[in-house]
Amino acid sequence: MTASWERCIRLNEPLKTKPFVVAVALAVLGLLLGFYRELSGLGYVTGLNDGYSWGLFKNWNVTALTAFGSGGYAVAVLTWIYNERKFHPIMRTAVLTSLLGYGSGMLALGFDVGRPWNFVWLAYPKTWNHYSVLWEVAVCMTSYFLLALDVENMPPFLEKMYRSGSGEQKMRAVKIFRFLQNIFPFLIALAFVLPSMHQASLGELMYLAGPRVHPLWQSPMLPLLYLMMAYILGFACVLLVLALSAYVWELGWDREILGRLALWMAGTALVWAAFRFGDLAYRGVLGDAVKFDRFSIFFLAEEALVIVPALLLLSKARRESPGSLFRLTFLISIGGLLYRFTPTSLAFSPLGDYRYFPSVFEILMSVGFTALAVALFLYAVKTFAILPATKGKIAAEEAMRPFDTL
Amino acid sequence: MDVNRRDILKALMSGSALAAMTTAGAPVAKAGAGDPVPPLPDAMGLMYDATVCIGCRACMPACQNANGLKPDLGASGGLYMQPDSLNAHTKNLIKLYVAADGHERSFMKQQCMHCVDPACVSGCPMKALHKEPHGVVGWNPTVCIGCRYCQIACPFNIPKFEWDKVNPKIVKCELCRHIVGKTVSQPACTQVCPTHAVIYGKRSDLLAEAHLRIKAKPGFYFEDRVYGETEGGGTQCLVLSHVDYSKLGLPKLGKESPAAQTRRVSEFIYRGFLTPVVAYAGIVGIVRNRWREHLKHTHPAGGDEAQGEEKKA
Numbered sequence: 101m102t103a104s105w106e107r108c109i110r111l112n113e114p115l116k117t118k119p120f121v122v123a124v125a126l127a128v129l130g131l132l133l134g135f136y137r138e139l140s141g142l143g144y145v146t147g148l149n150d151g152y153s154w155g156l157f158k159n160w161n162v163t164a165l166t167a168f169g170s171g172g173y174a175v176a177v178l179t180w181i182y183n184e185r186k187f188h189p190i191m192r193t194a195v196l197t198s199l200l201g202y203g204s205g206m207l208a209l210g211f212d213v214g215r216p217w218n219f220v221w222l223a224y225p226k227t228w229n230h231y232s233v234l235w236e237v238a239v240c241m242t243s244y245f246l247l248a249l250d251v252e253n254m255p256p257f258l259e260k261m262y263r264s265g266s267g268e269q270k271m272r273a274v275k276i277f278r279f280l281q282n283i284f285p286f287l288i289a290l291a292f293v294l295p296s297m298h299q300a301s302l303g304e305l306m307y308l309a310g311p312r313v314h315p316l317w318q319s320p321m322l323p324l325l326y327l328m329m330a331y332i333l334g335f336a337c338v339l340l341v342l343a344l345s346a347y348v349w350e351l352g353w354d355r356e357i358l359g360r361l362a363l364w365m366a367g368t369a370l371v372w373a374a375f376r377f378g379d380l381a382y383r384g385v386l387g388d389a390v391k392f393d394r395f396s397i398f399f400l401a402e403e404a405l406v407i408v409p410a411l412l413l414l415s416k417a418r419r420e421s422p423g424s425l426f427r428l429t430f431l432i433s434i435g436g437l438l439y440r441f442t443p444t445s446l447a448f449s450p451l452g453d454y455r456y457f458p459s460v461f462e463i464l465m466s467v468g469f470t471a472l473a474v475a476l477f478l479y480a481v482k483t484f485a486i487l488p489a490t491k492g493k494i495a496a497e498e499a500m501r502p503f504d505t506l
Numbered sequence: 507m508d509v510n511r512r513d514i515l516k517a518l519m520s521g522s523a524l525a526a527m528t529t530a531g532a533p534v535a536k537a538g539a540g541d542p543v544p545p546l547p548d549a550m551g552l553m554y555d556a557t558v559c560i561g562c563r564a565c566m567p568a569c570q571n572a573n574g575l576k577p578d579l580g581a582s583g584g585l586y587m588q589p590d591s592l593n594a595h596t597k598n599l600i601k602l603y604v605a606a607d608g609h610e611r612s613f614m615k616q617q618c619m620h621c622v623d624p625a626c627v628s629g630c631p632m633k634a635l636h637k638e639p640h641g642v643v644g645w646n647p648t649v650c651i652g653c654r655y656c657q658i659a660c661p662f663n664i665p666k667f668e669w670d671k672v673n674p675k676i677v678k679c680e681l682c683r684h685i686v687g688k689t690v691s692q693p694a695c696t697q698v699c700p701t702h703a704v705i706y707g708k709r710s711d712l713l714a715e716a717h718l719r720i721k722a723k724p725g726f727y728f729e730d731r732v733y734g735e736t737e738g739g740g741t742q743c744l745v746l747s748h749v750d751y752s753k754l755g756l757p758k759l760g761k762e763s764p765a766a767q768t769r770r771v772s773e774f775i776y777r778g779f780l781t782p783v784v785a786y787a788g789i790v791g792i793v794r795n796r797w798r799e800h801l802k803h804t805h806p807a808g809g810d811e812a813q814g815e816e817k818k819a
Contacts (some may be wrong), residue, residue, distance in 0.1 A: 215650055
């Protein structure tokens with residue numbers, strides 16, 4: 101079963117499969133509901149109210165799922181800063197999950213804000229509130245998406261353009277590629293600094309809410325814990341995507357790459373847990389963790405889901421077994437997403453008698469935005485050279501790689 | 507391969523040089539961004555004394571009229587204005603608290619507290635919520651993106667949102683800033699209050715008055731203190747009552763505003779804007795070496811495939 105991934109190939113598979121059709125249908129439904137929301141107002145489509153004014157879109161699609169979409173950022177740090185060169189073959193998969201994860205989150209945000217036309221003011225520095233954490237998130241996320249993620253995902257597109265374009269297009273592809281080669285280090289650095297800033301800020305957002313967030317989560321350490329969780333979930337997302345792809349499309353299983361990535365994930369998760377408990381102890385609220393009320397149960401579930409799989413993954417045998425690697429990574433993802441989701445929702449208590457549960461339309465929209473990312477992923481891996489493959493598969497696809505540096 | 511010492515040194519040097527260049531011209535966060543904000547000397551506000559309020563609710567329709575809000579008939583069945591909480595049609599609400607035993611009771615006037623250092627203003631990404639002259643917290647529809655972070659941030663749960671509108675507004679008391687000083691001298695609620703339970707004035711004068719009342723009747727007001735003097739960094743609307751303030755829906759807040767605490771965390775991380783700039787420069791330094799190394803691996807002969815392709819094409 102073991103094999104070594106060399107570099108990326110385009111999947112030579114039919115696009116219109118059942119999962120693709122389902123994903124497209126869900127995405128279309130979500131977008132149609134989104135347009136209905138623009139014509140009707142938020143109250144008709146969502147379960148949001150004046151107490152819980154942030155719901156599924158911001159708390160799940162943006163705060164939780166963009167952490168899941170941090171794979172491009174997290175794996176790039178290993179590849180370029182820790183110089184783990186073995187990760188190069190999976191970089192394209194990683195940056196694609198980031199592009200789609202962030203794109204889907206920002207789409208949700210676009211439908212969530214009440215007065216989206218005023219986004220034009222983001223181009224006018226006089227209206228910026230530099231002290232606003234949300235301003236920092238908005239600017240950083242947008243610029244990361246537009247400046248770094250887009251460009252990081254260019255090479256597969258340029259290859260395609262080179263391969264199937266006219267002579268003039270071939271020239272243009274090469275020109276753009278050479279330009280990218282020159283600015284690439286500056287982009288990588290941008291793709292490190294910007295997500296570091298806004299993933300930390302996503303945590304700091306809730307610090308302003310002060311006592312409205314339960315003390316098990318409310319902490320000045322939120323920025324650091326959120327940032328570290330972005331790494332853990334980023335690794336987890338890339339692992340899950342690669343494991344599923346390898347299983348579905350028989351790409352082989354590169355033990356070294358996947359095992360090493362899982363070790364990074366488990367290690368980061370344990371360091372995170374140490375900071376998490378250290379913070380609780382320092383603030384003297386460890387007692388709240390064992391009260392076995394609603395908050396304590398969510399907290400214990402979250403810690404168990406992160407820590408137990410991380411400890412199990414310290415065993416080399418488990419990391420090398422595709423089944424246990426997938427299952428344990430899946431559990432860590434649930435725990436991590438729960439941590440990113442909770443401070444904005446489950447642990448948030450406004451004054452007064454307010455209840456919130458997402459409406460059916462809201463859930464359909466939220467699912468639709470995610471389904472859009474899945475559909476685009478399926479399209480991308482069957483159109484461009486994204487997924488890593490073994491030598492045997494590469495031979496058949498050699499013509500896809502006119503220039504190979506990324 | 508590891509970076510050698512010279513490379514790191516070079517990266518750090520270019521980092522600090524770049525940082526110096528950028529910070530010299532760029533707007534840097536004021537020194538002490540996390541320091542407590544003192545109230546403006548001419549800060550205006552309200553003082554509501556629940557022990558004087560007779561619960562006539564005259565201030566409520568006055569507020570609706572002055573602000574052009576349509577009455578919320580709520581639970582009344584259609585005849586009376588009867589909102590059950592602050593909402594998109596109600597900026598001002600008189601509530602009655604009755605203890606379970608029925609003995610302890612107090613009215614409560616719920617509205618924007620016009621914090622000295624408001625969380626909503628600190629959090630608003632676009633300066634839509636902002637401090638007007640006299641420290642009044644105003645809302646500007648021209649730049650508001652409707653993100654509703656103000657609703658998440660406000661410890662008093664005051665800003666409300668028009669959930670049923672395509673062009674939704676944030677609704678909250680703005681101390682009648684559109685008429686005070688122009689056609690009238692004080693907000694609608696204080697103007698109509700028959701017992702002067704709520705009065706309008708300079709925050710410093712109102713505080714002095716509150717302390718006079720507490721001094722005149724020691725042990726009468728709850729803990730002999732006025733709510734809003736220090737809570738959450740202080741508010742410009744003050745409340746006096748003989749009942750525990752937390753029972754009236756006023757949260758227990760520390761002396762420091764959450765806004766100042768959050769700014770301090772930001773300042774700790776960003777150091778003006780120095781951290782991201784230095785990090786960026788340092789990483790460019792590291793990645794440039796990695797990149798050169800990577801090109802050597804993918805183009806072992808030092809040749810340039812892309813260049814070759816270009817010539818062929």
